């Protein structure tokens with residue numbers, strides 16, 4: 714295998730991306746001022762100019778699934794690492810440390826009085842495992858679909874956590890503890906609803922938490938460049954018409970946050986989220 718080399722598209726300076734990049738978008742989400750998409754890769758198109766930007770660039774370095782980001786100056790890297798998982802809102806954290814197995818998919822840690830949840834899986838990384846131990850461990854691992862299970866089995870073993878996956882995705886985690894059958898929503902305690910949304914894959918599911926936070930896997934995300942909700946027809950492995958129907962079904966649900974596996978997160982007031990969802994459904998139907 715060739716040794717990765719620094720991409721020529723990087724601007725001069727400490728931070729750079731090398732040819733191990735798989736163009737997963739993780740760095741561009743975490744540090745959009747530093748990284749841009751250039752052809753089939755990400756590159757450092759502007760070096761961080763202050764401490765906050767440098768910290769965000771270290772978040773990207775730590776979260777990159779292939780280790781494609783480097784820096785000649787690593788002062789501040791240890792401090793940035795200590796901040797993972799990164800708090801987002803209301804006891805919900807972004808795990809970082811993405812896995813190549815899920816193409817850099819985002820995973821989330823949710824602190825709950827009845828036991829904490831992991832939504833999809835990061836890389837099994839001892840530092841993160843210790844941090845999650847200190848935060849109370851994991852009771853449930855919700856797996857949206859087969860592509861983003863990454864190291865869920867290792868987390869389940871370590872924390873004696875119970876994995877939840879749809880029957881039609883079970884081949885990705887054959888020994889999962891809870892199997893969801895059929896296409897009806899499933900209430901899980903008083904705060905959670907599991908909603909099958911076939912389309913991207915046959916047994917894809919989303920998780921609705923407290924009628925406010927929707928963990929969407931690869932079903933639905935925010936397009937930060939276009940400033941609108943998006944679903945990816947080019948990456949729809951099962952059925953686009955089924956994905957359209959599943960999107961319509963979500964029009965009956967109430968939520969304000971979208972927390973996807975791939976693509977950007979977004980928080981909109983309920984009325985604006987409803988309008989954005991209606992626009993997306995209209996676009997998908999065209």
Ligand code: SF4
Pocket residue numbers: 730733734735736737738739740741754755773776777778779780781782817
């Ligand atoms: S996070 Fe890593 S693999 Fe993903 S786009 Fe950035 S440099 Fe490439």
